[in-house]
Amino acid sequence: MATSASGTRTAAPRAQRADARRSVQAILDAAVTCLARDPEASVVDIAAAAGVGRVTLYGHFKTRAELVDAALVRTIERADQVLAATDTAGDPVEALTRLVASSWQIVDQFRNVLLAAQRELPADRIRSVHDRVLRRVRALVERGQRTGAFRTDLPKRWLITTVFSLMHAAAEEAAAGRVKVDQVPGLISATLIAAFTPPGENARTPLG
Amino acid sequence: MATSASGTRTAAPRAQRADARRSVQAILDAAVTCLARDPEASVVDIAAAAGVGRVTLYGHFKTRAELVDAALVRTIERADQVLAATDTAGDPVEALTRLVASSWQIVDQFRNVLLAAQRELPADRIRSVHDRVLRRVRALVERGQRTGAFRTDLPKRWLITTVFSLMHAAAEEAAAGRVKVDQVPGLISATLIAAFTPPGENARTPLG
Numbered sequence: 337m338a339t340s341a342s343g344t345r346t347a348a349p350r351a352q353r354a355d356a357r358r359s360v361q362a363i364l365d366a367a368v369t370c371l372a373r374d375p376e377a378s379v380v381d382i383a384a385a386a387g388v389g390r391v392t393l394y395g396h397f398k399t400r401a402e403l404v405d406a407a408l409v410r411t412i413e414r415a416d417q418v419l420a421a422t423d424t425a426g427d428p429v430e431a432l433t434r435l436v437a438s439s440w441q442i443v444d445q446f447r448n449v450l451l452a453a454q455r456e457l458p459a460d461r462i463r464s465v466h467d468r469v470l471r472r473v474r475a476l477v478e479r480g481q482r483t484g485a486f487r488t489d490l491p492k493r494w495l496i497t498t499v500f501s502l503m504h505a506a507a508e509e510a511a512a513g514r515v516k517v518d519q520v521p522g523l524i525s526a527t528l529i530a531a532f533t534p535p536g537e538n539a540r541t542p543l544g
Numbered sequence: 545m546a547t548s549a550s551g552t553r554t555a556a557p558r559a560q561r562a563d564a565r566r567s568v569q570a571i572l573d574a575a576v577t578c579l580a581r582d583p584e585a586s587v588v589d590i591a592a593a594a595g596v597g598r599v600t601l602y603g604h605f606k607t608r609a610e611l612v613d614a615a616l617v618r619t620i621e622r623a624d625q626v627l628a629a630t631d632t633a634g635d636p637v638e639a640l641t642r643l644v645a646s647s648w649q650i651v652d653q654f655r656n657v658l659l660a661a662q663r664e665l666p667a668d669r670i671r672s673v674h675d676r677v678l679r680r681v682r683a684l685v686e687r688g689q690r691t692g693a694f695r696t697d698l699p700k701r702w703l704i705t706t707v708f709s710l711m712h713a714a715a716e717e718a719a720a721g722r723v724k725v726d727q728v729p730g731l732i733s734a735t736l737i738a739a740f741t742p743p744g745e746n747a748r749t750p751l752g
């Protein structure tokens with residue numbers, strides 16, 4: 337066994353550090369999965385799902401709040417990556433369709449982890465991370481309203497709320513097995529495109 | 545003090561029973577209000593909100609589950625009354641507008657109490673009461689699809705989910721002070737009417 341005090345046996349500590357990193361990854365993956373399913377998930381549930389003992393978990397995360405914060409950061413990083421990789425330029429209706437298809441799952445996961453975080457973490461911490469995910473949807477809705485592609489008789493904020501609300505509702509239907517996962521993006525897009533059509537204009541049909 | 549064994553002094557027991565009924569009413573009102581705000585609300589919170597002691601509360605409801613069940617029944621009775629009093633005949637778009645205006649608040653309250661109930665009560669109990677509230681919305685969506693007023697390219701079930709989802713989202717916005725309560729029905733109706741318009745047709749503008 338390696339001793340951390342010895343500089344002559346670095347291979348074993350390095351292996352230990354690699355082990356620790358794998359544990360942390362497993363714990364974070366399990367935390368995101370468990371909290372997305374149940375925002376009340378306990379540290380014991382998460383340790384079990386990660387296949388590590390409670391002592392190991394508490395070795396990496398001193399409190400449930402610390403773990404929830406780390407799970408939130410991880411979810412946001414993923415959501416950011418997905419949203420950044422989505423082309424939201426060009427025709428706003430087509431951009432909205434692409435955004436829904438690429439991100440409904442990660443946005444829904446984010447929402448549930450956020451719900452867990454809201455019970456543990458301070459409000460300003462929540463607000464700052466929430467804004468990061470909201471930003472791209474907000475920018476698209478703003479552009480759609482500005483260019484006349486989306487209705488302007490309803491406030492921008494409500495249109496953004498509608499996007500997130502329908503993503504979440506459809507994700508719940510899919511999780512309950514009432515809708516097939518591959519039908520979800522189509523349901524959300526078809527509903528949003530019609531809902532956002534300026535009054536008196538023909539609703540466009542969603543893309544393929 | 546009256547003794548319940550005596551037939552000659554009924555006034556005092558009757559007064560006691562009236563007191564008990566008032567306690568039960570106060571506890572149920574408090575339970576609905578507290579659970580609608582926070583599905584995790586404890587028996588202690590509810591007793592405090594009702595202005596009764598914990599012992600009094602447990603005298604009427606032996607467990608939190610019993611209390612949650614009674615609160616759920618009360619919410620459903622109210623929702624049923626409101627929905628039954630709403631005219632959902634005639635033009636489906638106008639009927640939907642009336643339904644939203646009369647019931648978004650009670651439907652939202654119901655949803656949160658239901659969330660509390662889902663953690664305490666058996667699934668078949670939940671399903672039977674949930675169906676009662678769903679029924680009228682389902683009937684209206686069915687009629688709208690049958691008569692061609694609402695789109696048929698999306699499943700009936702998804703349109704119903706959209707109704708409840710947007711009612712809830714708007715209620716949350718109002719609760720957070722981001723939307724004025726008197727604007728809520730208009731936001732929901734305008735969004736639903738457009739969302740339900742058959743593809744290729746002109747979206748109708750909401751009433752009033």
